[in-house]
Amino acid sequence: MVEMVFPEQTSHYGSLYGGNALAAMGKAAFIAATRHCRKAVVMASSQRVDFDNQIQKGEVVELIPRVIKVGRSSMTVEVQLCAENLQSGERRPCGHGTFIMVAVDAQHRPTAVLPSAA
Amino acid sequence: MVEMVFPEQTSHYGSLYGGNALAAMGKAAFIAATRHCRKAVVMASSQRVDFDNQIQKGEVVELIPRVIKVGRSSMTVEVQLCAENLQSGERRPCGHGTFIMVAVDAQHRPTAVLPSAA
Amino acid sequence: MVEMVFPEQTSHYGSLYGGNALAAMGKAAFIAATRHCRKAVVMASSQRVDFDNQIQKGEVVELIPRVIKVGRSSMTVEVQLCAENLQSGERRPCGHGTFIMVAVDAQHRPTAVLPSAA
Amino acid sequence: MVEMVFPEQTSHYGSLYGGNALAAMGKAAFIAATRHCRKAVVMASSQRVDFDNQIQKGEVVELIPRVIKVGRSSMTVEVQLCAENLQSGERRPCGHGTFIMVAVDAQHRPTAVLPSAA
Amino acid sequence: MVEMVFPEQTSHYGSLYGGNALAAMGKAAFIAATRHCRKAVVMASSQRVDFDNQIQKGEVVELIPRVIKVGRSSMTVEVQLCAENLQSGERRPCGHGTFIMVAVDAQHRPTAVLPSAA
Amino acid sequence: MVEMVFPEQTSHYGSLYGGNALAAMGKAAFIAATRHCRKAVVMASSQRVDFDNQIQKGEVVELIPRVIKVGRSSMTVEVQLCAENLQSGERRPCGHGTFIMVAVDAQHRPTAVLPSAA
Numbered sequence: 278m279v280e281m282v283f284p285e286q287t288s289h290y291g292s293l294y295g296g297n298a299l300a301a302m303g304k305a306a307f308i309a310a311t312r313h314c315r316k317a318v319v320m321a322s323s324q325r326v327d328f329d330n331q332i333q334k335g336e337v338v339e340l341i342p343r344v345i346k347v348g349r350s351s352m353t354v355e356v357q358l359c360a361e362n363l364q365s366g367e368r369r370p371c372g373h374g375t376f377i378m379v380a381v382d383a384q385h386r387p388t389a390v391l392p393s394a395a
Numbered sequence: 396m397v398e399m400v401f402p403e404q405t406s407h408y409g410s411l412y413g414g415n416a417l418a419a420m421g422k423a424a425f426i427a428a429t430r431h432c433r434k435a436v437v438m439a440s441s442q443r444v445d446f447d448n449q450i451q452k453g454e455v456v457e458l459i460p461r462v463i464k465v466g467r468s469s470m471t472v473e474v475q476l477c478a479e480n481l482q483s484g485e486r487r488p489c490g491h492g493t494f495i496m497v498a499v500d501a502q503h504r505p506t507a508v509l510p511s512a513a
Numbered sequence: 514m515v516e517m518v519f520p521e522q523t524s525h526y527g528s529l530y531g532g533n534a535l536a537a538m539g540k541a542a543f544i545a546a547t548r549h550c551r552k553a554v555v556m557a558s559s560q561r562v563d564f565d566n567q568i569q570k571g572e573v574v575e576l577i578p579r580v581i582k583v584g585r586s587s588m589t590v591e592v593q594l595c596a597e598n599l600q601s602g603e604r605r606p607c608g609h610g611t612f613i614m615v616a617v618d619a620q621h622r623p624t625a626v627l628p629s630a631a
Numbered sequence: 632m633v634e635m636v637f638p639e640q641t642s643h644y645g646s647l648y649g650g651n652a653l654a655a656m657g658k659a660a661f662i663a664a665t666r667h668c669r670k671a672v673v674m675a676s677s678q679r680v681d682f683d684n685q686i687q688k689g690e691v692v693e694l695i696p697r698v699i700k701v702g703r704s705s706m707t708v709e710v711q712l713c714a715e716n717l718q719s720g721e722r723r724p725c726g727h728g729t730f731i732m733v734a735v736d737a738q739h740r741p742t743a744v745l746p747s748a749a
Numbered sequence: 750m751v752e753m754v755f756p757e758q759t760s761h762y763g764s765l766y767g768g769n770a771l772a773a774m775g776k777a778a779f780i781a782a783t784r785h786c787r788k789a790v791v792m793a794s795s796q797r798v799d800f801d802n803q804i805q806k807g808e809v810v811e812l813i814p815r816v817i818k819v820g821r822s823s824m825t826v827e828v829q830l831c832a833e834n835l836q837s838g839e840r841r842p843c844g845h846g847t848f849i850m851v852a853v854d855a856q857h858r859p860t861a862v863l864p865s866a867a
Numbered sequence: 868m869v870e871m872v873f874p875e876q877t878s879h880y881g882s883l884y885g886g887n888a889l890a891a892m893g894k895a896a897f898i899a900a901t902r903h904c905r906k907a908v909v910m911a912s913s914q915r916v917d918f919d920n921q922i923q924k925g926e927v928v929e930l931i932p933r934v935i936k937v938g939r940s941s942m943t944v945e946v947q948l949c950a951e952n953l954q955s956g957e958r959r960p961c962g963h964g965t966f967i968m969v970a971v972d973a974q975h976r977p978t979a980v981l982p983s984a985a
Contacts, residue, residue, distance in 0.1 A: 295438030296421030303414030308927060311953045320413030323444045323492070331437065331503065337898060363901045374441070385449065426573060429599045455544060481547045531674030532657030539650030556649030559680045559728070567673065567739065610677070621685065662809060665835045691780060717783045767910035768893030775886030792885030795916045795964070803909065803975065846913070857921065 295328050295372070298358060301340055302326065302374055306354040309342035310378035313352055314390045318378045321351065326374030328358075336360045339368075345375075350387035352378045413446050413490070416476060419458055420444065420492055424472040427460035428496035431470055432508045436496045439469065444492030448478065455479045457486075463493075468505035470496045531564050531608070534594060537576055538562065538610055542590040545578035546614035549588055550626045554614045557587065562610030566596065573597045575604075581611075586623035588614045649682050649726070652712060655694055656680065656728055660708040663696035664732035667706055668744045672732045675705065680728030682712075690714045693722075699729075704741035706732045767800050767844070770830060773812055774798065774846055778826040781814035782850035785824055786862045790850045793823065798846030802832065809833045811840075817847075822859035824850045885918050885962070888948060891930055892916065892964055896944040899932035900968035903942055904980045908968045911941065916964030918948075926950045929958075935965075940977035942968045 303320060310318045332338060339359040346353035358372035382388040421438060428436045450456060457477040464471035476490035500506040539556060546554045568574060575595040582589035594608035618624040657674060664672045686692060693713040700707035712726035736742040775792055782790045804810060811831040818825035830844035854860040893910060900908045922928060929949040936943035948962035972978040 295441070296418040296425065299421055299441060300414040300418035303417050307414065308953070312956070315954055315956055317954075319449065320446055322446060323413070323417060323441060325443065326441045328438055328440060363898070364905055364907075366902070366905055426599070430602070433600055433602055435600075481544070482551055482553075484548070484551055531677070532654040532661065535657050535677060536650040536654035539653050543650065555685065556682055558682060559649070559653060559677060561676060561678055563676045564674055662835070666838070669836055669838055671836075717780070718787055718789075720784070720787055767913070768890040768897065771893050771913060772886040772890035775889050779886065791921065792918055794918060795885070795889060795913060797915065798913045800910055800912060 295326075298328065298332070298338075298372060299323070299326060299374075301338065302356040302358055302372070303376060305340035305342040305356050306376035306378055309344055309354050309356075310352045310376075310380075313344045313347070314380045316380040316388060316390070317382075318352075319381055319385070321377045321379045324375040324377065326372060328372040330360065330369055330371040332360045332371055333362070336362055338371075347390055350380050350390055352380070352390060354378055413444075416446065416450070416456075416490060417441070417444060417492075419456065420474040420476055420490070421494060423458035423460040423474050424494035424496055427462055427472050427474075428470045428494075428498075431462045431465070432498045434498040434506060434508070435500075436470075437499055437503070439495045439497045442493040442495065444490060446476075446490040448487055448489045450478045450489055451480070455481055456489075465508055468498050468508055470498070470508060472496055531562075534564065534568070534574075534608060535559070535562060535610075537574065538592040538594055538608070539612060541576035541578040541592050542612035542614055545580055545590050545592075546588045546612075546616075549580045549583070550616045552616040552624060552626070553618075554588075555617055555621070557613045557615045560611040560613065562608060564594075564608040566605055566607040568596045568607055569598070573599055574607075583626055586616050586626055588616070588626060590614055649680075652682065652686070652692075652726060653677070653680060653728075655692065656710040656712055656726070657730060659694035659696040659710050660730035660732055663698055663708050663710075664706045664734075667698045667701070668734045670734040670742060670744070671736075672706075673735055673739070675731045675733045678729040678731065680726060682726040684714065684723055684725040686714045686725055687716070690716055692725075701744055704734050704744055706734070706744060708732055767798075770800065770804070770810075770844060771795070771798060771846075773810065774828040774830055774844070775848060777812035777814040777828050778848035778850055781816055781826050781828075782824045782852075785816045785819070786852045788852040788860060788862070789854075790824075791853055791857070793849045793851045796847040796849065798844060800830075800844040802841055802843045804832045804843055805834070809835055810843075819862055822852050822862055824852070824862060826850055885916075888918065888922070888928075888962060889913070889916060889964075891928065892946040892948055892962070893966060895930035895932040895946050896966035896968055899934055899944050899946075900942045900966075900970075903934045903937070904970045906970040906978065906980070907972075908942075909971055909975070911967045911969045914965040914967065916962060918962040920950065920959055920961040922950045922961055923952070926952055928961075937980055940970050940980055942970070942980060944968055 307318060339361060341357040343355050344352050345355045354376045356374055356376065357370065359368055360371045361368045380388050380390045421441065425436060457479060459475040461473050462470050463473045472494045474492055474494065475488065477486055478489045479486045498506050498508045539559065543554060575597060577593040579591050580588050581591045590612045592610055592612065593606065595604055596607045597604045616624050616626045657677065661672060693715060695711040697709050698706050699709045708730045710728055710730065711724065713722055714725045715722045734742050734744045775795065779790060811833060813829040815827050816824050817827045826848045828846055828848065829842065831840055832843045833840045852860050852862045893913065897908060929951060931947040933945050934942050935945045944966045946964055946966065947960065949958055950961045951958045970978050970980045
């Protein structure tokens with residue numbers, strides 16, 4: 278997942294606060310968990326998320342989610358946040374965190390995760 | 396801080412994933428920390444954030460940030476996320492989390508937090 | 514209700530025009546009126562709204578709505594718009610206006626406002 | 632000026648509140664006043680704005696601004712808000728209001744309006 | 750159709766890429782085609798779109814769509830993209846393109862275009 | 868590049884018109900061309916873009932750009948648009964198009980593309 282940071286989003290990712298970076302990481306965790314179980318999924322919690330570097334204006338943000346643990350109805354998804362300077366090609370890690378996603382049925386109750394083949 | 400959840404935002408807060416709830420909580424932490432130290436502030440990390448209840452379409456989201464610990468350059472901000480059904484007036488907790496915010500100088504280096512009078 | 518003005522919104526609130534400030538004030542009137550009557554509410558009209566000061570980039574906007582008059586099906590809501598400079602803590606009034614909100618039933622016809630206990 | 636109301640904006644224009652309709656009307660007033668004087672312009676106040684009809688989902692919103700009075704540094708702009716059902720072609724008035732716009736110099740002080748040739 | 754380009758949208762229209770200009774042109778084609786046939790309409794393809802000039806920050810974008818050919822179920826809509834500098838009043842063409850829009854029935858199958866009277 | 872289509876964006880990608888799909892494809896072309904030449908890039912034109920299938924609500928949109936031809940200062944980028952149903956895992960092509968991107972210098976004049984090592 279690749280996302281560009283245009284001037285108007287700089288404050289969200291950049292020097293002001295990490296709220297939008299959290300949102301993008303949660304979205305990546307959501308897609309990875311749903312692809313794993315092919316069921317409806319909700320976020321139960323985010324574990325510690327660390328921001329190592331600020332993202333700069335004009336950079337591309339890359340989100341790399343990975344399902345690292347699967348319980349009966351929960352999936353633990355680790356998400357790396359990287360920034361790439363489009364002009365220089367330089368890439369550097371900017372943050373990483375872990376999210377607990379839960380598969381739910383039509384009544385929003387936890388349901389079993391059956392691992393997908395993919 | 397009060398924020399309304401209109402139909403078009405339901406999927407962000409609602410049944411799909413918690414990414415936008417995280418963003419709103421981070422924004423509340425940012426405002427509380429900046430008001431505490433009256434300096435530029437960045438998010439160093441979010442600690443565990445739990446989502447207890449889903450927010451429904453047409454509800455108002457209330458964010459209640461509180462600075463609970465102050466270090467030399469860091470502030471720990473706890474944020475409660477509540478939902479209020481505008482028609483019934485019923486309110487219920489939906490999530491809570493903790494964010495580590497750091498005061499920075501013009502070169503983005505950590506700087507001392509001096510408690511504000513307010 | 515507190516809202517931050519990030520760089521990318523400056524033109525909306527700031528030196529260009531007051532359209533988005535009107536939208537934020539109308540939203541505050543909507544929440545205050547709905548909380549008063551706990552019914553569906555529509556805006557029938559906005560009365561005179563004056564903008565005394567421009568809001569600057571990096572400021573927090575605070576909206577303070579107050580139900581000042583209640584008719585059979587209408588509520589008059591006064592909204593103050595204040596700006597707070599997050600770094601200095603200085604606050605100053607930026608605008609104030611009055612909005613007529615009407616309680617409506619499921620067919621969008623005016624219905625009686627029964628004052629809530631809160 | 633024509634603007635479409637897509638499903639995700641319905642609540643803004645539609646049954647919930649008039650805040651976004653106010654924003655769109657203020658934007659139309661801003662463009663009309665700037666075209667009149669070809670100077671920087673700010674909104675000093677909005678006069679009474681009435682909403683006669685609700686705008687429905689899937690309708691096109693048309694904004695018709697008209698400079699109706701010119702003072703030394705101020706311009707009074709009347710804005711009509713119409714809705715057009717794209718399928719039936721039916722059009723109906725939905726609101727009208729008046730906005731006072733002021734020409735300003737580089738220091739944001741009122742400056743003389745010199746009527747443009749256009 | 751008139752649209753303002755505020756600072757926060759500059760990168761979309763401006764020096765970075767033409768993606769948002771394409772979106773605005775497609776929206777204009779959609780409205781023109783729907784007004785022509787008063788039926789549901791989808792975009793089947795965009796033909797060559799050329800961008801002659803960059804749009805600058807603080808300019809108004811004008812979109813001028815014109816239905817130039819009507820087939821059994823398709824409409825060919827040409828869209829001109831112009832920029833107007835609000836301060837100087839200068840206008841210049843910035844792009845033009847052609848879009849094939851198709852009238853569809855409730856099952857999303859192509860249906861006959863019957864020219865509207867308007 | 869993966870992008871989710873949430874309920875509130877359905878009308879943009881979905882049954883109404885292809886404008887936002889064009890914008891997303893142009894953004895993918897922009898990133899691919901910039902990564903190829905590591906210089907500033909503008910869109911000179913979009914060639915024919917065909918939409919074969921409608922994207923549905925709740926689907927993930929995948930954009931696959933590929934630089935297929937390099938001239939002195941221009942790059943031709945082909946972009947595939949695919950939709951993936953997150954629940955079933957089914958994927959299907961929804962559109963494809965070609966974009967001409969031009970490397971520019973600081974004065975926005977075309978400049979030579981020197982192929983990157985990557």
